[in-house]
Amino acid sequence: MAKMAASVVEHGQDAFKNLFKYYKRRNPPPDFSNVIDFSKGVSTDKVYPAKLNFAAFSERDARMVGLRPVQAWRAFGLEGYPGFIFISNPFLPDSQQYWVKQCLKVYPQKPNVCNLDMHMPAAETADIWERSAELIRKKNGGKSEPRTLLERLRWVTLGYHYNWDTKTYSAEHHSSFPADLSRMSQHVAAACGFPAFSAEAGILNYYRSDSSLGIHVDESELDHTMPLLSFSFGQSAVFLLGGAKREDPATAMFTHSGDIMVMSGASRLLYHAVPRILAPPTVAPTSPGLFKQSHRLQQDISEDSLVHNIEEGDWEVCEHYLRTSRLNVTVRQVLGPGQAFPSQTLNKVTLSSSRGSYHQDESTEDVNIKTKKMRNNTDCSTES
Numbered sequence: 070m071a072k073m074a075a076s077v078v079e080h081g082q083d084a085f086k087n088l089f090k091y092y093k094r095r096n097p098p099p100d101f102s103n104v105i106d107f108s109k110g111v112s113t114d115k116v117y118p119a120k121l122n123f124a125a126f127s128e129r130d131a132r133m134v135g136l137r138p139v140q141a142w143r144a145f146g147l148e149g150y151p152g153f154i155f156i157s158n159p160f161l162p163d164s165q166q167y168w169v170k171q172c173l174k175v176y177p178q179k180p181n182v183c184n185l186d187m188h189m190p191a192a193e194t195a196d197i198w199e200r201s202a203e204l205i206r207k208k209n210g211g212k213s214e215p216r217t218l219l220e221r222l223r224w225v226t227l228g229y230h231y232n233w234d235t236k237t238y239s240a241e242h243h244s245s246f247p248a249d250l251s252r253m254s255q256h257v258a259a260a261c262g263f264p265a266f267s268a269e270a271g272i273l274n275y276y277r278s279d280s281s282l283g284i285h286v287d288e289s290e291l292d293h294t295m296p297l298l299s300f301s302f303g304q305s306a307v308f309l310l311g312g313a314k315r316e317d318p319a320t321a322m323f324t325h326s327g328d329i330m331v332m333s334g335a336s337r338l339l340y341h342a343v344p345r346i347l348a349p350p351t352v353a354p355t356s357p358g359l360f361k362q363s364h365r366l367q368q369d370i371s372e373d374s375l376v377h378n379i380e381e382g383d384w385e386v387c388e389h390y391l392r393t394s395r396l397n398v399t400v401r402q403v404l405g406p407g408q409a410f411p412s413q414t415l416n417k418v419t420l421s422s423s424r425g426s427y428h429q430d431e432s433t434e435d436v437n438i439k440t441k442k443m444r445n446n447t448d449c450s451t452e453s
């Protein structure tokens with residue numbers, strides 16, 4: 070294992086699994102020097118500039134969702150992964166804070182679904198933010214302080230709610246997809262050549278400093294011609310991108326706050342994983358620019374802008390939470406144009422194949438048996 074850093078692309082049946090374990094390891098810590106860092110631009114011969122559609126939407130439309138004009142984005146491709154596009158933080162200064170606040174305060178609200186619903190009465194998960202905000206503000210970092218509901222949040226689903234047991238989506242289990250996130254996703258997809266993309270399902274992952282996400286492929290969507298979009302906020306992480314088979318070797322890259330990954334075309338169904346969050350005390354690149362003194366949006370905000378300044382008190386909670394956490398939002402189109410869900414029986418038989426319950430580790434403290442059972446199916450995500 071010690072040799073891993075010298076040759077990141079290990080071959081052999083357990084290549085991906087070994088790489089996952091290597092970057093997850095705490096003691097001794099891994100060597101991060103071979104992890105691709107797109108914030109440094111074309112830093113290796115595996116990285117090349119990606120072509121975007123500059124005319125996909127106007128500068129004003131971009132600003133309305135907190136994005137820079139497409140011409141200003143730094144987008145990259147990765148040798149050997151056609152259809153994979155990495156956009157290095159295209160957000161306007163400070164506008165990430167709006168999206169962070171949405172992920173922590175707004176999207177966990179009902180009727181959206183979260184991990185806490187699996188083992189708590191609905192009345193208790195109806196107001197996660199309200200029950201947590203004051204307590205988080207008062208925290209002073211002591212280890213014995215009980216964790217708030219917000220700190221126990223692991224995932225939230227939006228739109229067509231992903232069913233972790235059957236690994237399917239269904240027409241019956243659906244709530245309206247947030248308009249702001251839908252608009253932002255459409256813009257990103259259009260810039261990457263998918264103007265018809267429609268945001269229909271979202272999975273939000275809430276990572277603490279010791280969380281990881283096991284090796285998996287996102288194939289439950291019925292339409293794979295549309296891209297999968299992934300937005301990261303907060304602490305940086307190591308992301309592993311593998312091949313079409315679980316055993317294929319993987320490439321390690323950092324994701325920093327504000328980064329967007331687009332998995333499309335031949336890369337839409339590649340295996341991937343998040344072995345490590347780089348929250349303190351790990352000595353590794355941090356996410357610059359997120360924890361500025363001022364959280365006021367620097368650009369003029371027009372009245373119809375979706376992204377607006379957030380209240381000081383709200384940001385205080387978000388900032389506290391993000392000191393040791395990472396948020397990831399994946400946005401998916403589930404159905405192709407004119408496509409409908411097959412009947413339920415057919416749906417189960419044809420789709421429950423290999424996605425697996427890959428989602429993150431949860432400390433035993435807040436796992437009930439049902440959730441734990443689900444997670445026991447995971448590959449690497451339950452290993453420590």
Ligand SMILES: O=C(O)CCC(=O)C(=O)O
Pocket residue numbers: 272274282287299301308324341343397399
């Ligand atoms: O957290 C990430 O970067 C990846 C999330 C992911 O792969 C998923 O939700 O399917």
Ligand SMILES: [Fe+2]
Pocket residue numbers: 285286287341399
């Ligand atoms: Fe995924």
